[in-house]
Structure formats: structure tokens, C-alpha cells
Amino acid sequence: MHEHSLEDTKNGHRVAIVGNPNVGKSVIFGLLTGRYATVSNYPGTTVTLTSGSCKAGGEDLWVTDTPGVNTLIPMSEDEVVTRDILLNQAIKLVVQVADAKNPSRGLQISLQLAEMGLPFMLVLNMWDEANSRGIDINVKKLSDAIGTTVIPTIGVQRKGIKELRESLTEERYSSLSISYGNLIEDGIKKLEAILPQSRISRRSIALMLLAGDASLKPWLNKNVSPSDVTTIDAIRRDLQNKFYEPLGYVINQIRLKKAEKIVEGVLSRHQKSGSNVTVHIGKWAMHPVWGIPVLLAALFLMYEFVGVLGAQVLVGLLEEGLFGNYINPYMTFIAERFIPDLFFRDLFVGEYGIITMALTYSIALILPIVGTFFIAFGILEDSGYLPRLAIMVHKIFKLMGLHGKAVLPMVLGLGCDTMATFTARVMETRKERVIVTLLLALGVPCSAQLGVILGMLGGVSLTATLVWAFSVILVIFLVGYLSSKVLKGESSDFVFDIPPLRIPVLSNIVFKTLSRTEWYLKEAVPLFIVGTLILFTLDKIGGLEVIERIASPVVVSFLGLPAKATEAFLIGFLRRDYGAAGLFALAQNGQLNPNQVVISLVTITLFVPCVANLLVMIKERGLRTALAMVAFIFPFAFFVGGVLNFGFNLLGIKL
């Protein structure tokens, strides 16, 4: 019954939020529904649809947040997602969010919505930023010009949301129309005669087809007979031949002109309210020279916060203090009293115990590091620094067949590779996504692992740390470079909207950090427990020794490590940070010399991050691609470790 009524809500009362990238759709969505959709100051963060219910004027509405689009003629996969929801679903109202600083770009979409014959209203968000830049928009005039409701809002300050909610129940069709000139209008008429009735107007579909929208193919094949498809193609080709420029481009230009004309009539400028600090820092952060110190400063602050405060101070408090002094001795005490059987006692508090190993590790060691990282990343993300970082590193990434936009998944990977693999979607082509996924899985250590590794290397020497870092970076770079040469397919263009630098809103950072940490714990803790159980079982049945013997040619002879390290690698298949923690224990017991520390750490850094990551790789890139990557990564990790061992021996290096 419940399912049924929910379906009803979805069908009759669906509201879709659409708009250009980075205009605050997700913020508005969150305010309307109380549900959290990832909000950030980085264009293209929303890659899938998120929906939630919202009450407005006694009605139950089903609101959907969509990925940002610059035009409803899709050019990338996430734009297809947005267009398809408009094309295929019954929509009660479209809430179009636009950047008040950039009304003409928003109006290009309004024009298309009006063309589609969909009821919509326009939200001019970031009203404060427009104001401080000296831009004044006459809301009344604009509303008259486009014939629908216009509401100014400041999403992050919750201003204008009440008015927005109140007008959600109004269904208003815009009166906007646009003429594309005799030739194109003729083509539209011819196509309209062929096209079937559908949820959006024939005229708008005709325009999409004329513009050469390839993503409409599946829809066409479903709704139009094959002979008509051929006719449509012929009409399009005929018309294109009459234009020197591609039709899609001609159509876009006409829309932009119209949008600019509307803006001219409603926009006035006043004196800017002075330049502020964020504008200057924003400029420095992407300057070819000053950008470098800004980058170093950001890195340094991040290190101080995550590496020192998180990985040292907080870990120290939790691991030695809370777990070492209180929980573990206390639990051991209880276990000894109440669990007579040694086997079950060990299961909880033994060498491979769920409490003494899995929980200590996940709560005391990982949580503080991951938590502080997510706070730092949230600040970076919301401030708008990441797009500037993308500019700074663009050229390096270009050598790896990527471009600056890959900075988002790569930096997020330093927090959690699994999460980052999802965001590989910010890249536009399949080739780029495969490279990003591969590099994340191969070389980018997540914060949990990074914490363990740096702790371990810190105990050895600075040289050892540098050797490790250099090896890993070199491997990432080489593999990236080679795969960009080997993999077929295109790389996309680097055109990137740079949002203004903003002071992050505390509540959003908190919200974001909590939801990410929660997600992380849900992913990680069960795996820690499973891993511990596997080790525990193997230990009890004597399996560990057998595996150590089998693996010894590789681990002992090839990598030059003690047989006990096999255990760490074994568990590293499950989670590589967990494997690293095993190595940490070995090193603490003095079973690894500095050379061995570096070799074992480089090897385990190059492992696939964890089972969860593998599942996401399969989900996002497909089973075959994911398995191919895994088949490459594990042997390759051992190979690099072996080469390093060989190199140390050959050159007689003692770290």
C-alpha cells in the first residue's frame, strides 16, 4: 500500500529542479526536501538524480535534483540524465535555478523549457553575489518578459525559500517564444508533421533533432518508424547544407541573442560594493606564479590539520588513551571473566580479535584521520579552491590523457578512493573515466592508509618517506601516461567554469562531513570485521602458515620481506589500509628493516584500495574493465616492489 501511494505522489506531483552547473540546485533541493544532496562549490558534483518529498500548500510533492546543464541539447552523460527526465516523465512543475550574476546563461535554458511547453518557474539564486557585483535585476519586468514566476533567493542563507515553496503549487506556462528564421522554421514544420505526440512539444524535439542531438536516438527508435527516421535524417541534412556553421551552433546563437535581449531590458548596474578579499585570493590562487605558494599553503594547512591534528594528536588520544588504557584492558578483563572458552575469548580480544583488532583499528586509528580529512576536503570544496587547483595542475594531468577537472576525484581519492571512483563521472569521455578509475585504484592512497603509512615512515627517516612518495608518484604518472597512449578513445576539451571563491558555510561543512563519515564507517567497519574474522579463522586452523609457505617465493625471495608480511598482503586484498596496519605492527616489532618498510609499503599502496572500491569499479566501469584493471594492478604492485628490492640490492642502498 505504501509503495503504491508513493508511486502516486511521484507521478502526479513531480517537481524537477534544473539549471546551469554550480548555481545552487542542490542547496535549494536540500532546503525544500530536508534531504541532503552533495552540495559543493565545484561544477558537476551532482551526477545522478536525487529525489525527496516536500510539502507545499497542503500538497505532497516529489522533488528531483538533476545534474547541471548548459543546454537541454545534451553534450555529456549527466546532461542526458537531466534532459531524459524532462522527456520521459510526467512533470508538474520545473523549478529552474539560475545564477543571478549570469541571467543570460540561465535564460537560454528558460527558452528551451518554454519551447518544450513545460510549466516552469525561475529562481534567481545567489542574489547577494549579483548585488555585490553591481548587478540589479528588475524581477517584475523579468517576470513579465518571460511570462512566469521569478523568485530571487540566497540559498545558503535560506532567503526566498518560503516564497519559493509557496509558489510550487502554481502551474504557470511561460509565454516565451522565439523564431529561428525562415529556413529553420521550415525544417521545424516538416519535422513536426512526422513526430508523434509526447510529453514535451514536437517543436522542441524537432529543434533537438535539427541540432544533431545523437542522444535522442534511442527515443527515436522507440517512437518513430525506421522510414521516418530516415526522412528526419534527410530533412536535417538538407537544412544543414544551407548553413555554413553546424545547425546546433546556429540555434544556440539565436537563443543566446534572444536571452541577452531579455536581459538588456531588465538588468541595470550600480557601483560595485568594493572589491573584497576573497576576490583577490581567488585571483592569486590561479595565478601562474602566486598560485604555487597558495597551493603550498593549502597543502601545508591540510597536512597540519589532517596529518598532525588528526593522525597524531587525535589518534594518540584514542588509540593509546581510550582504547589502550581503558576499552581494551576493560574488555579483556570482562572477556576473561565471562567467556571461559579460549577460542571465543580470542575471537573478541585475542591477537586477531574483533575488539582488539577490528574496532581499535577502525575507530581509534581510521576515524580521526578520515574525519579530519573530510572536514578539510569539505572546506576546500565549498570555498571554490578546487577549480583553481584544477587550473594549476591541468598541464600535468594533460600528459596523462586527462585534464584539470580530474583534480576533484584525485584529491577526494586521498580521502576515500571508493567515493572518488563515483566522482570520476565529472570526466566527460569513457577513456578519461577509465584512466581516473585506474589511477585511483592503483596509486592514490586513501586517508586511512596514508595515515598509517606516514606514521610508519615517520619512524624510519625522511629519505624513506621521500623514496616511497617518489616511487608512488612516478608509478601513477607512468601508468597514466602509458594508458593514455594505449587506451582508445578521445580526451575531452578543457573548458571549465570557475566559480567565485566563497567563505564556506559552517553548517554545510558539518553536514557534509557527518554524512561522508557515516558513509565511510558503514562501508569500512564491516569489512574490518570480516577481515579480522578471516585472519582469526586462518590463524586458528593453521592456514596462515600454509599461505605464508606458498607465497614465500614471491614475498621472501622476490620482495626480500619476512614471511610474516604475507599476512599483511593477504588482508590487503580486502582493504589495503588494513594491510598497511599489519605492516605497521610488524615494523613496531622490529621485524622489518627500513628497506623492507619502503618496499612493503610501496607494494601495498599499489594494491586495489578495498573490496568496496572494487564493487564500485564494477558498477561504474563494467565487470570486464574492472577485472582487467585488477588483473593488471596486483601483479604490477608486486612487480614494482620487486624492482625496488632489486634496485636497492644492486645499488647497495641502505635507507
Add this chain to the structure above:
Amino acid sequence: MMDYHRSRDQFEEDRIDEVLELIWILREEGESHIEDVRKRSEDPNVSQVLYIVESEGLVSTDNGRISFDQQGEKRAENVIRRHRLAERLLSEVFEIEEKQVEDHACELEHTHVLSEVVVDSICTFLGHPPTCPHGKAIPRGECCKRFSNELKPLVVPLTELHIGDEARIVFISSKYHARLDRLSSLGIVPGGILHLHQKQPTYLIKIGETELALDRELAKEIFAKKMQQG
């Protein structure tokens, strides 16, 4: 009786063009000596061609130095102009490899291949470029003179603007339709006014209130006209 000119075949005309072109290039580099022409010409019988150009009043020689006469100057200028415009067209618009550009440009430099009208159209299409891809000057044609009278600033790719310049986009030449669509959806269309903020590490432009980072690849394809500083 056949006129000597008429009876001369196209092949010979082309040889004359080549020698005149060489003399022009030598003059750009410093002085044109007959000896240098002999040394650098690829014509197996360069003496014969030199005899013809001198006897026809295209060039004069004085003490081993060679200089153009009015007619010769005009003809050499035309050849050079065709050659360098062709280089620019091939390398920038069609993105043909450098090695091949040279071969094709040599074919295109002759009058019988490209007529005056076509050459002027190419020049206008390229925005009356002042130099060839190697940085050598392209002689101005009639179309450029008209152009500079009407519209003083030249149409250049974004890569040739200076940081801080304000410019109006005149056209975007890309062989990728998707690229045009993408740029236009971001507001980069002819008529748009942009400010160039940075060229490194990537291009950074501002159109209206939108700030965009662009790869050099794309910047090369956006042609703009600098606005008068006022």
C-alpha cells in the same frame, strides 16, 4: 608569330615564381646576392631563370646584387602572400602536419592555383593575419587595406591577445561540431565580449560574469578583435 610569353608553359612560370620568392626571402634576411640565389635555389638551371627575370625587367642586377623592379616586386609579393597565407590556413584551420604544410603551401603559391579573389577571401577568413606561422610577415593585400581602413584592430586568435585585453569574438574556427556547441552553451559565441585574464597555466577569460578556464587548444580556435582602448 607566337609571343614568347604565351608560348612559355606553366612549369616555367612556376620556376620564375620560385626564384622571385627566393630573392624576396634573401632580402628579408639581409641582402640578395646573385651568388646566394644560385646557392640556395633548387632549380637545376637557375642561371636560365635568372636570365629570363632580368631580361623581362622583373629584377635588375648591380655588381652581383639583385633587386626587384616594380613589376617583379609586385609578383614576388603575391607569391609570398599566397604561400604564407596558405601555411596559416593549412596549419591553423585544417591542422595539417608541419611537414606537409610546406609542400602544399608551395603548390598553392602560384597564380594559376589560387585566384586573387580566393586569396583575399582566405586572408579575410583568417582575420588578415600579419605573419605566417613561422613569424614572417605576410605582405598586405587589397583586402587588408580595406579592412584596416574600416576596422583598425586585427582579428587574431586568443593566443595572440595580451593579458588584460578586452576583445570581441569574431568567429570560432573548429573542426569539431561538439566543441562549437559546448563553447556556445557557455556563452562563447561571435559578438561576445571577453576579457583575457591569464594565459598560463591555462587560458582564463571572463565573459559577462562567467569566468572560464580554457586549454590552449581551444584558445587557438577562438578569433577575436581587440576593442579600442578608451
